[in-house]
Amino acid sequence: MKFSFSLAALLCANLWGVTLDEINSKPASREKNFLIWQYLRQDINTTQASEAFYQVEYVNERFLFDYACKTDEPEIRYTAECLQKVSTDLMNIVEDDCLYLALTPIKAQHLESYQRELIATRLGDRFGDVQWLRTMNHNNHFSAFSDLSSSLKLFLISGMQYRADHFNLPIDNDILAQLTVAKGFDQLVYLSATEHKLTKLQESLSNVSGGVYSGQTHFYLGINALKFNRVDNALFHFQEAKRKALSPMERDKNSFWLYRITQDETALKELSESLDINMYTLWAKEKLGIETQNYFTTLPTQGKEGFKGDNPFEWNALHQELVVTPPEKLYEIVERYDGEDSLAVQAYMIERVYQPYIHNFTMPYDQYMSTLTLDQKAMLYALMRQETRLIPGLISRSFALGLMQIMPFNVDSISKIHPLKIKSYDDMFNPEFSIAYSIEHMKHIEATLFNPVLAAYAYNGGIGFTKRLLLSGAYFNAGEYEPFMSMELVGNAESREYGKKVLANYVMYKKILGESVSIATIFDTLTQPSQSDYFRAEAIKKSLNPN
Numbered sequence: 444m445k446f447s448f449s450l451a452a453l454l455c456a457n458l459w460g461v462t463l464d465e466i467n468s469k470p471a472s473r474e475k476n477f478l479i480w481q482y483l484r485q486d487i488n489t490t491q492a493s494e495a496f497y498q499v500e501y502v503n504e505r506f507l508f509d510y511a512c513k514t515d516e517p518e519i520r521y522t523a524e525c526l527q528k529v530s531t532d533l534m535n536i537v538e539d540d541c542l543y544l545a546l547t548p549i550k551a552q553h554l555e556s557y558q559r560e561l562i563a564t565r566l567g568d569r570f571g572d573v574q575w576l577r578t579m580n581h582n583n584h585f586s587a588f589s590d591l592s593s594s595l596k597l598f599l600i601s602g603m604q605y606r607a608d609h610f611n612l613p614i615d616n617d618i619l620a621q622l623t624v625a626k627g628f629d630q631l632v633y634l635s636a637t638e639h640k641l642t643k644l645q646e647s648l649s650n651v652s653g654g655v656y657s658g659q660t661h662f663y664l665g666i667n668a669l670k671f672n673r674v675d676n677a678l679f680h681f682q683e684a685k686r687k688a689l690s691p692m693e694r695d696k697n698s699f700w701l702y703r704i705t706q707d708e709t710a711l712k713e714l715s716e717s718l719d720i721n722m723y724t725l726w727a728k729e730k731l732g733i734e735t736q737n738y739f740t741t742l743p744t745q746g747k748e749g750f751k752g753d754n755p756f757e758w759n760a761l762h763q764e765l766v767v768t769p770p771e772k773l774y775e776i777v778e779r780y781d782g783e784d785s786l787a788v789q790a791y792m793i794e795r796v797y798q799p800y801i802h803n804f805t806m807p808y809d810q811y812m813s814t815l816t817l818d819q820k821a822m823l824y825a826l827m828r829q830e831t832r833l834i835p836g837l838i839s840r841s842f843a844l845g846l847m848q849i850m851p852f853n854v855d856s857i858s859k860i861h862p863l864k865i866k867s868y869d870d871m872f873n874p875e876f877s878i879a880y881s882i883e884h885m886k887h888i889e890a891t892l893f894n895p896v897l898a899a900y901a902y903n904g905g906i907g908f909t910k911r912l913l914l915s916g917a918y919f920n921a922g923e924y925e926p927f928m929s930m931e932l933v934g935n936a937e938s939r940e941y942g943k944k945v946l947a948n949y950v951m952y953k954k955i956l957g958e959s960v961s962i963a964t965i966f967d968t969l970t971q972p973s974q975s976d977y978f979r980a981e982a983i984k985k986s987l988n989p990n
Contacts, residue, residue, distance in 0.1 A: 463491055471500045474755040477838050481868065483509040534558055543570040548601045556580045575600060585614050585622065595627050607640035614647040623651060629660040636663040637934045639917035649673045658687035662697060666931050669704070669924060678704060691719035691799050699723040703924060720802050722947045725962050738802040740955055742789055749782025751835065753872045758836035770796050787833040804951050807833060811878040817956045822895060823881065825948035826902055829941060835874045845871035847881035857883050891977040894968055896930070899945035904938035910978050919969045926969035
């Protein structure tokens with residue numbers, strides 16, 4: 444956690460009026476956790492805090508720290524204080540168990556070598572393995588003189604910058620052969636391929652030929668091999684990754700890369716015939732002049748009302764029922780929910796019946812988008828479809844709220860400037876509020892990011908993340924396999940896949956709204972800063988005119 448224990452205490456402010464009776468009446472769920480999170484930040488006593496806290500389904504540091512500023516339980520307060528110690532505190536911690544709780548690789552990398560050795564000797568193995576501290580003191584990782592198992596463990600648990608500083612070295616082929624059969628090799632491949640500073644390690648991994656790995660590992664070995672022009676290895680890995688694909692999109696992704704390498708028209712035709720709607724199939728269909736047709740945009744609803752899906756607990760109960768209902772029985776549930784207000788819920792269920800053959804691109808809530816251009820509306824629907832499949836009553840694990848999955852801290856800041864004021868976070872399950880706040884949030888993104896892929900990265904991972912990505916100089920440059928290779932190697936996995944899916948949604952909604960767009964052109968602009976983003980365009984301008 445980035446905030447101190449004292450700051451955590453300051454966060455225990457009175458926000459909205461969640462009651463203990465309300466919490467007690469709800470079933471264990473993510474939705475209930477959100478109520479507890481709000482309650483722990485209200486002006487409550489220790490008994491009330493305890494009764495709420497011990498109903499949390501899964502306790503993480505967020506709940507622990509919030510509870511610690513309310514409770515008088517010594518063990519809870521002690522644990523929270525220890526976990527939040529910073530690197531400069533480590534050598535002054537008196538209690539061994541507290542030191543172990545406080546210790547992390549990121550903190551330890553700021554210590555001197557002798558300090559890491561002292562801590563390793565002091566703690567031994569009484570609380571758990573801390574031998575990685577001694578491994579940190581060695582600079583010959585992945586060599587004939589190192590303990591490969593310890594080096595691999597350190598690689599996996601350390602931070603990105605530490606890996607760049609200490610592991611970006613070429614690996615001898617004999618050592619590489621040993622690593623390929625080591626536990627943790629799959630994660631090593633993924634982290635190496637998606638961290639742009641590890642170029643020397645990546646080049647060594649491009650020599651991996653053959654092998655039996657997961658589909659994901661074969662894919663990243665393939666992308667990495669292609670990056671270093673090891674086409675033979677790339678072909679093998681993509682073929683294996685396609686064979687082991689766990690989803691239609693994974694299969695299509697590997698078909699796409701096999702075509703890019705071989706230019707085999709049979710592979711392109713196969714990709715164009717996929718029934719999944721994703722950026723790979725849309726690109727193939729556009730290249731061959733084939734229209735995407737397996738989707739629906741409306742349903743013949745009856746009546747004026749219906750089930751909106753805007754109550755998180757009601758939606759969760761229905762969703763649990765849907766999960767255990769066989770597809771052939773789902774229509775029995777669909778028939779229960781009719782009316783205009785049920786469009787989003789019915790469409791969600793019907794897509795489940797026919798997946799992966801028929802896809803839902805309905806457009807509810809249009810009445811709240813009257814101020815938007817068709818392009819803005821397409822982007823908003825693209826985000827909405829990816830965030831919640833158009834269901835308004837959702838809460839994410841990180842407590843992003845409602846139809847557009849806006850984080851509470853963003854809700855708070857937008858509410859200060861928006862004429863539509865929230866009375867409680869419950870208002871974010873109302874599509875009118877969620878869409879209005881999302882439109883406000885998108886103003887900042889639209890001002891600097893002009894490509895839907897980059898806008899999606901910013902909506903998911905933040906503008907700061909996207910700016911750093913672009914200004915690193917490692918992504919979306921000119922190249923034979925760009926911008927596709929960069930789109931596969933963005934290090935933030937959630938934002939990377941989110942961007943791909945939002946792009947496909949955007950292209951589809953543009954078509955539905957009567958403003959068809961070329962996905963090939965969108966890809967092309969990603970490597971042209973003047974057309975894709977303010978940050979790189981401004982940096983180039985300054986470099987050309989330093990005065």
